[in-house]
Amino acid sequence: MCLAIPGKVVELLPEDGNLAVVEVSGVRRKIDLGLLDDDPAKTGDWVLIHVGFAMSKISEADAAEQMRVLALLGEDDDALHR
Amino acid sequence: MRFIDEFREPELITKAAQEVRRLAEPQRHYRLMEICGGHTYAIYRFGLHDLLPPNIELIHGPGCPVCVLPMGRIDDGLSMTKDPNLIFTAFGDMMRVPGTHGSPLEFKARGADVRIVYSPADALKLAQSNPDRLVMFFAIGFETTAPSTALTLMRARAQGIRNFSVFCNHVTIIPAIRAILESPDMRIDAFIGPGHVSTVIGCRSYEWVAREAGKPIVVSGFEPLDLLESIMMVLRQLNDGRAEVENQYKRAVPWEGNRAALKAMADVFEPRPFFEWRGMGCIAQSALRLRESFAEFDAEVRFQLPGIRVTDPKAAQCGEVLTGTLKPQQCRLFGKECTPEQPVGALMVSSEGSCAAYYNYEHRKAALTTLAPAL
Numbered sequence: 001m002c003l004a005i006p007g008k009v010v011e012l013l014p015e016d017g018n019l020a021v022v023e024v025s026g027v028r029r030k031i032d033l034g035l036l037d038d039d040p041a042k043t044g045d046w047v048l049i050h051v052g053f054a055m056s057k058i059s060e061a062d063a064a065e066q067m068r069v070l071a072l073l074g075e076d077d078d079a080l081h082r
Numbered sequence: 083m084r085f086i087d088e089f090r091e092p093e094l095i096t097k098a099a100q101e102v103r104r105l106a107e108p109q110r111h112y113r114l115m116e117i118c119g120g121h122t123y124a125i126y127r128f129g130l131h132d133l134l135p136p137n138i139e140l141i142h143g144p145g146c147p148v149c150v151l152p153m154g155r156i157d158d159g160l161s162m163t164k165d166p167n168l169i170f171t172a173f174g175d176m177m178r179v180p181g182t183h184g185s186p187l188e189f190k191a192r193g194a195d196v197r198i199v200y201s202p203a204d205a206l207k208l209a210q211s212n213p214d215r216l217v218m219f220f221a222i223g224f225e226t227t228a229p230s231t232a233l234t235l236m237r238a239r240a241q242g243i244r245n246f247s248v249f250c251n252h253v254t255i256i257p258a259i260r261a262i263l264e265s266p267d268m269r270i271d272a273f274i275g276p277g278h279v280s281t282v283i284g285c286r287s288y289e290w291v292a293r294e295a296g297k298p299i300v301v302s303g304f305e306p307l308d309l310l311e312s313i314m315m316v317l318r319q320l321n322d323g324r325a326e327v328e329n330q331y332k333r334a335v336p337w338e339g340n341r342a343a344l345k346a347m348a349d350v351f352e353p354r355p356f357f358e359w360r361g362m363g364c365i366a367q368s369a370l371r372l373r374e375s376f377a378e379f380d381a382e383v384r385f386q387l388p389g390i391r392v393t394d395p396k397a398a399q400c401g402e403v404l405t406g407t408l409k410p411q412q413c414r415l416f417g418k419e420c421t422p423e424q425p426v427g428a429l430m431v432s433s434e435g436s437c438a439a440y441y442n443y444e445h446r447k448a449a450l451t452t453l454a455p456a457l
Contacts, residue, residue, distance in 0.1 A: 001119060001120070001146060001147050001148060001173075001175055001222070001223055001224075001226075001227070001432065001434055002118060002119070002120050002145070002223070002224060002226040002227070002276065002277075002278040002279060003120055003278075003304075004226065004278045004281075005086075006084070006085040006086065032201075032203060032230075032233070034233050034342075035229050035230070035233060035340060035342055035343045035346065036340075036342065037342040038340070038341045038342045046083075046085060048278070048281060048334050050226055050227065050230070050278060051173070051200065051201045051202065051223075051227055051230050052200060052201030052202075052203050052204070052230065053201070053203075053229070053230040053233070055226065055229075055278065055281045055282065055334075055340065055343070056281040056334050056335070056336065056340060057334075058085055058333050058334050059332065059333045059334075060083050060333075062332040062333035063083055063085060063088070063333040064083070065332075066307075066311070066330075066332070066333065067088060067094075070094050070097070070098060070307060070311060071094065073094075073097045073098060073100075073101045074097050074100060074101060
């Protein structure tokens with residue numbers, strides 16, 4: 001139920017209030033950005049979408065850091081056994 | 083970066099699972115509760131529990147809004163369809179949930195105007211395009227969903243749309259966590275915290291879990307690598323004797339939450355003194371209703387509702403499964419009288435309910451060979 005999916009903001013639609021065109025898994029949909037008023041999204045930003053509304057922005061830097069940490073798992077052990 | 087495939091990378095999953103097994107101290111038994119139904123679903127869908135050592139036990143929490151909604155509320159919602167002018171709208175998740183006299187889908191088959199909407203905004207659009215009909219949106223969900231309902235109601239009021247109303251069944255997660263911690267047979271060592279609820283309420287809402295209850299809690303994303311990393315973080319805390327709130331899902335969850343969303347919720351909703359949860363009983367301040375200033379959009383004010391209360395079937399042991407005393411398959415009805423096709427108890431109703439998730443996993447084990455994309 002609390003499923004949310006990542007999408008990339010392709011175009012803001014200022015004449016449509018808070019709507020924006022967001023690409024979700026290759027499909028373009030109109031998404032409401034009204035819940036991001038404190039930290040507005042711009043074209044190119046990734047957002048997390050739930051029931052037609054963007055809930056939060058997704059940080060590429062934090063995701064990259066997580067991947068870096070995960071990739072290092074077990075490396076120290078390997079070094080020890082070499 | 084597409085934020086899905088990267089977190090399903092088989093080689094990293096293997097490494098992460100090895101690390102989890104390394105961290106699990108053999109003499110200890112770890113009882114971890116994932117609060118969110120989305121996590122329960124992901125754990126079974128990706129077969130993550132098969133990667134864990136036997137001394138890590140996952141207990142499935144109450145974070146499934148469809149599962150915890152008492153049958154009486156469904157009956158109340160469906161009673162509004164007696165008005166032939168009414169269009170009943172709800173998310174797809176609600177459509178198969180049984181009421182005493184059938185599910186919304188069965189009411190539709192008998193002639194009621196029941197429609198699935200993807201968003202509360204779609205229900206509002208339906209009201210705009212059908213000015214001579216009454217459109218009611220059956221709102222369910224935790225804090226992830228409630229802000230969208232709130233914003234939709236604010237727009238309805240701003241645009242003076244009078245034929246739209248909301249039957250509010252939004253619930254809040256913190257009182258449910260408190261109820262679990264206070265239950266006498268509570269045997270949980272640590273929590274995997276809900277990721278998407280936390281985009282709204284923030285990690286700070288759980289500080290009391292660590293401080294007062296002394297339990298570690300790690301707010302987690304929903305992909306296999308997110309969940310495995312969260313389990314690692316919880317194990318490290320338990321092994322070190324720490325109890326802290328940690329944020330595994332930093333890419334999406336700000337510590338303070340989403341202020342605009344919290345404000346929209348506070349402007350439109352107020353807490354109900356009590357709300358009944360299926361399998362858990364009445365929990366104080368655990369649900370939301372519309373404020374007086376939105377009374378004209380409140381289906382509970384607008385329609386005469388019977389206020390039905392239906393007792394959960396005694397034979398079903400949902401409460402014990404919810405608190406982790408029983409595993410889904412240990413319930414006496416599991417897979418016999420109670421199946422996803424014919425659910426008796428709350429947790430078999432939605433695909434995110436622990437019983438349904440476990441049942442579907444067991445029945446599809448053979449087919450579960452690939453990690454399919456999220457949609």
